[in-house]
Amino acid sequence: MPDDHTLEEAAEAILFAADEPVSASHIAGIMADVTGHSEPSEDDVDAAIDRLNAAYEEHGRTFVVEAWAGGYRMVTRASFSSFAKAFYVEEQETNxxxxxxxxxxxxxxxxxxxxxxxxxxxxxxxxxxxxxxxxxxxxxxxxxxxxxxxxxxxxxxxxxxxxxxxxxxxxxxxxxxxxxxxxxxxxxxxxxxxxxxxxxxxxxxxxxxxxxxxxxxxxxxxx
Missing domain, CATH: 1.10.10.10 (Winged helix-like DNA-binding domain superfamily/Winged helix DNA-binding domain)
Structure with a gap:
């Protein structure tokens, strides 16, 4: 099992794959299960999310991780929402x-x-x-x-x-x-x-x- 990945990488991978908001405690639990290391605290997860968002902003990424319904979710930045909305509507109506x-x-x-x-x-x-x-x-x-x-x-x-x-x-x-x-x-x-x-x-x-x-x-x- 991989044990050399950072909490930021783990959180990013989980949130990218998730269809629904994922709680900090859930992310921490998965990190511990996969790496075999002690479970990070929810504060550690929150800090990792902050670092992810700082990196996204620094590199001009079109997405960000936001607190959502008791957990975290990866979403498109508001300034790019028109593109996502157009794609979603097209997919919804035609496919x-x-x-x-x-x-x-x-x-x-x-x-x-x-x-x-x-x-x-x-x-x-x-x-x-x-x-x-x-x-x-x-x-x-x-x-x-x-x-x-x-x-x-x-x-x-x-x-x-x-x-x-x-x-x-x-x-x-x-x-x-x-x-x-x-x-x-x-x-x-x-x-x-x-x-x-x-x-x-x-x-x-x-x-x-x-x-x-x-x-x-x-x-x-x-x-």
Whole structure:
């Protein structure tokens, strides 16, 4: 295991890879686990972050580490935010990753759907995909299920309809069209999983077909 890296390097690597704010204590713990050295204090981490930001400013970097929701996060400097915003909007409106498309399809055809239901269909954890779809305003929280644990229920939004050129949910493509769109050879297996789930919940297969409930080939949909 590497033991010659500085706390600044460790913090930078962690924050660069993180999707969410990372606390000073978490950074310190990772540093200790990886290097085998004693765990640095949170003050040590804070000082390392200050040194990182000083180096970024000295070299004119376009990003900075900021305190964010109880932790630290690497963000674009305000003076360059217009470039990041333009890229984000372009990506959001023109390109959804396969995992997001799969997750969104399951939610769209199954809604209101819980994360466990989406996970069941996709066979993987959908936490990240669901969070991403919520941030993109393509999915929303519709309430809580009456089942054990009262899991959140997710559905699609008006923005979802706008982005996909739909007037209403009734305009969603057929299962065959979804299969062609996703081009997933495991589509039939995933659809079978959803049908099995529906049977377990007491929903007849005939009703499933009539309502167009689809097991869009998801492999890591939202949670």
């Amino acid at each position: 959804l990753s396969r995992s997001l498309m799969e997750t969104l399809a399951v939610i769209a055809y199954r809604q209101p759907a819980t994360r466990p239901e989406v996970d069941f269909v996709r066979g993987v954890n959908s936490d990240y995909a669901i969070r991403k779809l919520l941030k993109m305003d393509l999915a929303s929280v519709e309430g809580r299920a009456d089942s054990v644990g009262r899991p959140l229920l997710y559905g699609t939004t008006d923005r979802f309809l706008e982005q996909f050129g739909l007037d209403a949910l009734d305009d969603l493509p057929t299962l065959r069209e979804v299969e062609d769109l996703l081009d997933d050879p495991a589509f039939d297996d995933e659809r079978a999983k959803l049908l099995q789930l529906d049977r377990e919940e007491g929903i007849s297969v005939d009703m499933i077909d009539a309502e167009g409930i689809d097991a869009s080939d998801d492999e890591d949909s939202s949670g």
